[in-house]
Amino acid sequence: MDLDARVHLLKTIADATRLRILGLLAEEPRSGRQLAEALGLGAPTISHHMARLVEVGIVRVTPDGTRRLYALNAGLLDAAAAPAATATVAPIADPDHARHVRIFFDGPRLRSIPAKRKARVSVLLELLRRFEPGRRYAEAEVNALLREAHDDVAFLRRELVDYRYLAREGGVYWVNPDVPDRDANEAQEVPAGEAAWLGQLVRGVVAG
Amino acid sequence: MDLDARVHLLKTIADATRLRILGLLAEEPRSGRQLAEALGLGAPTISHHMARLVEVGIVRVTPDGTRRLYALNAGLLDAAAAPAATATVAPIADPDHARHVRIFFDGPRLRSIPAKRKARVSVLLELLRRFEPGRRYAEAEVNALLREAHDDVAFLRRELVDYRYLAREGGVYWVNPDVPDRDANEAQEVPAGEAAWLGQLVRGVVAG
DNA sequence: GTTAAACTTCGATGAACATCGAAGGAGTGA
DNA sequence: TCACTCCTTCGATGTTCATCGAAGTTTAAC
Known part of the structure; x- marks a missing residue:
């Protein structure tokens, strides 16, 4: 910040x-x-x-x-109440991440969904940060959160699940505690x- | 606040x-x-x-x-670093205090020094709050602090000492830890x- | 007293923004 | 489709305020 x-x-x-x-x-x-x-x-x-x-x-x-x-x-x-806890999603280490975010986001909104895989990953990871790790979300809640970024929530939700960024069971979603495929991600400590x-x-x- | x-x-x-x-x-x-x-x-x-x-x-x-x-x-x-400590001067309980302050203060400045004892006490106690309890002040520092309120710092300093709001020894001043004569003052806890x-x-x- | 340095006050300018009324969606239910 | 509710967007208005140059004030040093 x-x-x-x-x-x-x-x-x-x-x-x-x-x-x-x-x-x-x-x-x-x-x-x-x-x-x-x-x-x-x-x-x-x-x-x-x-x-x-x-x-x-x-x-x-x-x-x-x-x-x-x-x-x-x-x-x-809650993060403030437990200042020792590391309640945030691990940071994104892709050096192009910031650029992608700048290009595709207009404030909280997504101008468009990137076609290229690399940029799409950046956007998805950025969206993932809007979810609280550990919390469980109903599908409607997931949709509501994603709709702040883009109207095609179904696509975004499917992508998040496909990339295993979000886990799903029944109608319940949550942030995958050990997110895979996060390029060069060394899970550095980000205390709250x-x-x-x-x-x-x-x-x-x-x-x- | x-x-x-x-x-x-x-x-x-x-x-x-x-x-x-x-x-x-x-x-x-x-x-x-x-x-x-x-x-x-x-x-x-x-x-x-x-x-x-x-x-x-x-x-x-x-x-x-x-x-x-x-x-x-x-x-x-420092108060923030030790959140349990009560590092502030006890509050002023005189019901007229706020009115006096409004009348005689213009921001940090004193429009004039009240002639009536009651109002003057209010003003002095208000000024006293600008000092850190426990800290020791050189006379020049006391003057500097008081000059933010009024140019006649000598008078204000003398009054603060006369009322025993400030203690003095040699050229060193500090806030009297148990301030006397603070009307109906029940020293309620004001944690920082x-x-x-x-x-x-x-x-x-x-x-x- | 005079000069120089540091700071404040004054007045002007331009930008940010809180608020409102009017008009424009968007969802819900008949 | 129509009406209704809730909310957003647009345009306008007035206020607050950061910044600057010019002029004034205070302090120190000679």
Whole structure:
């Protein structure tokens, strides 16, 4: 996480409305409408803030009928609570990874799905990081997470399973604990340091 | 610390230039000129940022000849490092305290020194909070800290000592560990919680 | 007093952005 | 298909604020 990223993240949290939103989401997940009512703000304003919060990863969103349910990203906070645990997926060592990500991602969205295998692997690994290791996901949850990146969730899901990045049994998915085929991947320790101060911050700020 | 204060503090840190300044000050104290050179910015810009950082208490300033030396407020960071310690001065329980502070303070500055004893006590206790308990101060340091509030530092210093808020021996001052005469003061526990997340944040952000 | 260095204040400029109303999807159910 | 709800996008508005040059202030040294 470089300077710009940190500034971006801080700027995102440094707003009264968004702090109040985080406080509400810390109690329970809520829809946009609920947040708008609770804060006395218009729907466009809420939409604006939620887009920012989701973009930096503090909030997760799942479609639910015509509504969209927003929830605090528990993974970050849990990582902060157990600062010794290494709860993140091992880093990606492919030197072209960053370039691929830059080319194919537009924020959280995927501009397109790469045709070439190497770039597709980069994109899939990047998507894999949105899943919490150890947690089990229903197929709908997997779809919801992937839909933040691209509409063809079925293809992405199939690819993730084919590459063994996601394991599946019945309708339940989870991150493969020892991901295969990750080029030159030496599983270096990434203690939850980065997530730790973020989570600590969010906890502290939200708790008041 | 209410919502607005937290937002204000976050907004203060959420700036690339100020984060770089904090990073530099984490290494060693520096003057405004040094910071301007290191960052390639104009003197007015540095002055602007330093005023903000000092106002929120992350940075301390001491005059040094024609220069002003800026240093990270070690107290906050130390409080974060030992999260169990209660390193802050006991809170002020006088119900009129907040009103007095609002009336007589304009940011860190004192509009005037209250003539009435009650209000003056409030102001003095508020000033006392700018000192780190346990730390020993040279008279020049005491003056420097008080000068941020008002030019008549001699009067303020004498009052602080007269009220036994500051103890003195030789030329050395320190916060009286058991402050007397603090109306209805039941020394409630204020674990360094607030400072903790701030310090944790600064540490994390600065360390990268 | 005078000069020089370091810093602050003032005013202006431009960029970022929170908010809103109006219009435009998108999902749900008749 | 139609209506309804929820949400997003667009365009406009007003505010905040980082930055700079110019001018003012403070401190030290002679």
